[in-house]
Amino acid sequence: MSGDADGFDPVAFLERAVPVASNDDVGEMRDLLVETLEAEGVDPTVDDAGNTVASKGAAEPATHLVLNTHIDTVSPHVPYDRDEGVIHGRGSCDAKGPLAALLSAFFAADPGPDARVTLAITPDEELLSTGAAQLDLDGDRYIVGEPTGLDVCTAAKGRFEGTVSLSGVAAHAAEPQSGVNAVDALAPVLDALRSFDDDREAHPDLGPATLTPTMVDGGANSNQVPADCRLVVDRRSVPPETAEGFREELESTLRAAVPDDVGVDFALTERPTPFLEAFATDPDHELVTSLAAASRDAGGRADVRPFTAATEASYFSPAPVAVFGPGDLADDEGAVAHADREYVRTDDVRTAAAALRAAVAALTA
Template sequence: MTGDGFDPVAFLERAVPVASNEDVGAMRDLLVETLDANGADPIVDDAGNTIASKGTSDPDTHLVLNTHIDTVSPHVPYSREDGVIHGRGSCDAKGPLAALLAAFFAADPAPDARVTLAITPDEELLSTGAAALDVDGDLYIVGEPTGLDVCTAAKGRFEGTVTLGGVAAHAAEPDSGANAIDALAPVLDALREFDDDRESHPDLGDATLTPTMVDGGENSNQVPAECRLVVDRRSVPPETADGFRSELVSTLQSVVPAGVGVDFELTERPTPFLEAFATDPDHQLVTTLSQASRDAGGRGDVRPFTAATEASYFSPAPVVVFGPGVLADDEGAVAHAEREYVRTDDVRTAAEALEDAVARLVE
């Protein structure tokens, strides 16, 4: 239990049973109720973000605490045994939310500082909340399951479709057309070689480019006039979505055979893609939270995060990802899996570390 009486584990026991995979309304109601009960004055904006702040409206230092309340489907019921809470959202990301709430309630900002809790509703799908979030922070801590490590960087994720356009013809006379499927061969070779001359990122390693879905052709006895290939891009700084698209189009246009057109379009979505980000590991935000994690009993290691995250929306401001729970353990997947869980000791450790770090940063 934190010094002001808020118990993050008790909150988590209430939060995990609340299904928030298809509709976050009930979970948002619980969050607003909890904020009200602990003396905060939350608002819910037009995008469904829940926001509460402490401190001056004109700060020299504005620290933003962020995570999300939505979960992936299907909902997994709550259970608890031997200091472990099971259920959907236990680690991704209601466990981190519980720890962030403890830190927010305990915070007592200096006269020139401000702390904002900003909780988004749509992280697992399109990030419509984070894209619309109107907070101007100087520092950001994003709650995700990191095993109490401080994560300073993450790869971005882009997706798009390569379209190859040929000329239909009878399969008995293949040379009278231009086979779009046959053009896949040089395209796939080019995808494999796309990053060969690119330097690895010092924290995130190599970018990846992976073909994931393919379809084409209309009849089994016809030279296909069109073929579509979906690709998944995991980017590293400084690559942007627009820069990736431009470079990929140029590369593929140089390898397809004559008579076949090629185009690439990023998948349409109402919000920007989650791009790669990286915060200086020597920044005060990183060193302060890392030391606080170690002091509370965590490892406090500094490393990259292995999944895309809304933290990218807050970069280039200094941003880190931190929280109890893990994406995967020695037995396999934890977050987004039927066996999702978080250890209650880790939730309390995360809360203690965050309280300490927030105090050092803004008090």
């Protein structure tokens, strides 16, 4: 059968969705999504943040399952193409393929008297998550569509970014002792970054957190002791670390590491939405076991593992969250998602749709 039990064909939807460029503006893609929902008898809402939301089931449910993914894609747009069994183009796996599978599950859903299913599709996952930051769904379990190779992903590292600012005193380079060299103070800063996690235990699923210096800038003239230096760092966090907790601890660590005559400040990069923090769901939770069993029964690989990229799933934690979908972030040849060769196999889209239909039915009976 090409579609689900109600006639919706996820691959046919994907063939319409991938040609629609949604890297700079999601308006046309959102119109297609709304049109698709309405054609299936669903009346969605689009909120002020651009989220497309639709629900089925009890108004005050004992169980509320939320199906989430995003319609925006990274630049540049890659045109649609199709080989036998493979759809190519931007968004084919990240995340219009997962969206097609989630739509199949939502249309087929028939929640029990105490259950509710909500479809919540966000417009800005690849940049600032302005849509997800405004969602207030009160779900008690979430499935987030991303390319996982049909595995069930229960955890992901967070990503924080910030700038270390060092301040000294400018002086002539011929008399370096008359100033305070901010660039020279990078040496103890880099040592402190390397040892920052030495006494911290690795997360059982995600492994160790990482802290990486990524960009540096300092000095004004080649014959002058530099008064200022800035170092950008990338943090990949593990639970239970929060962005603010990381900021406070790193600033305190650096203050203790550099000479007293050097000023030290560490500030997280300003953004209008919260950073994507780490999350972890118990692998034995019913959400995970039901989805893994459904994927396995449908022919998926169904390993339970962490996801290797940051996702909006972090906004839904600490409620149980599982990340799942067709396609892969990378394969044996290299990058797939965000790459010019982005693709998804149509068989995997159908398998994901079948798995999600079964999992949603089990979780909302």
